[in-house]
Amino acid sequence: EAEVSTSDIGTDEKKIKLGLRLGYGIPMGDAAEDGEFSELLSGMVPIWLDAGYMVTQNVLLGAYFQYGIGFAGDGCPSAADCSGSDVRFGVQGQYHFSPGQSTQPWVGLGVGYEIATLNLEADGFEGSISGKGFEFLNLQGGADFEVADAFVVGPFASFSLGQFSSSTVDDGSTSESEDIEDKAFHQWFTFGAKGTFSL
Numbered sequence: 001e002a003e004v005s006t007s008d009i010g011t012d013e014k015k016i017k018l019g020l021r022l023g024y025g026i027p028m029g030d031a032a033e034d035g036e037f038s039e040l041l042s043g044m045v046p047i048w049l050d051a052g053y054m055v056t057q058n059v060l061l062g063a064y065f066q067y068g069i070g071f072a073g074d075g076c077p078s079a080a081d082c083s084g085s086d087v088r089f090g091v092q093g094q095y096h097f098s099p100g101q102s103t104q105p106w107v108g109l110g111v112g113y114e115i116a117t118l119n120l121e122a123d124g125f126e127g128s129i130s131g132k133g134f135e136f137l138n139l140q141g142g143a144d145f146e147v148a149d150a151f152v153v154g155p156f157a158s159f160s161l162g163q164f165s166s167s168t169v170d171d172g173s174t175s176e177s178e179d180i181e182d183k184a185f186h187q188w189f190t191f192g193a194k195g196t197f198s199l
Contacts, residue, residue, distance in 0.1 A: 023192015
């Protein structure tokens with residue numbers, strides 16, 4: 001006689017997943033040829049939202065949005081007050097190895113778009129410089145631990161590969177955008193904690 005556990009029933013019924021991630025991101029690579037990404041942003045604290053649907057008990061398809069509170073890199077003039085941000089959004093898929101269990105390791109893959117911005121203020125001047133481009137690859141992995149009914153938390157790490165294709169310079173009165181001719185690849189290594197609700 002087959003046994004049906006309450007955890008199996010919960011997995012079948014609760015297919016919508018809403019997640020929040022917090023952590024720290026480390027920049028690597030170049031924003032453009034001969035221009036290190038860390039000169040623009042030296043790091044960030046991401047506020048990362050996930051939304052997905054379990055198309056099977058193991059496979060989730062969905063979207064992600066991140067607003068990263070950025071720390072200005074060496075590209076900030078010494079006399080200026082600088083702040084930064086890194087916005088990333090896209091689609092993703094995840095594979096969960098042990099659905100319905102108390103410990104659930106998972107891996108993920110996403111693609112999306114990124115906008116990194118450095119804001120400058122000095123002697124009444126306010127301006128910004130930003131880079132925009134595709135995020136070609138977002139590899140993810142982690143483990144979820146059940147702490148309550150329909151709620152899991154656990155560590156995660158991600159490695160993304162992107163390339164800025166255009167830049168925008170805003171001097172406070174005018175804004176000019178141009179394509180980046182000498183493109184280069186940059187990366188984010190992000191790690192932290194993730195909490196997920198099941199609906």
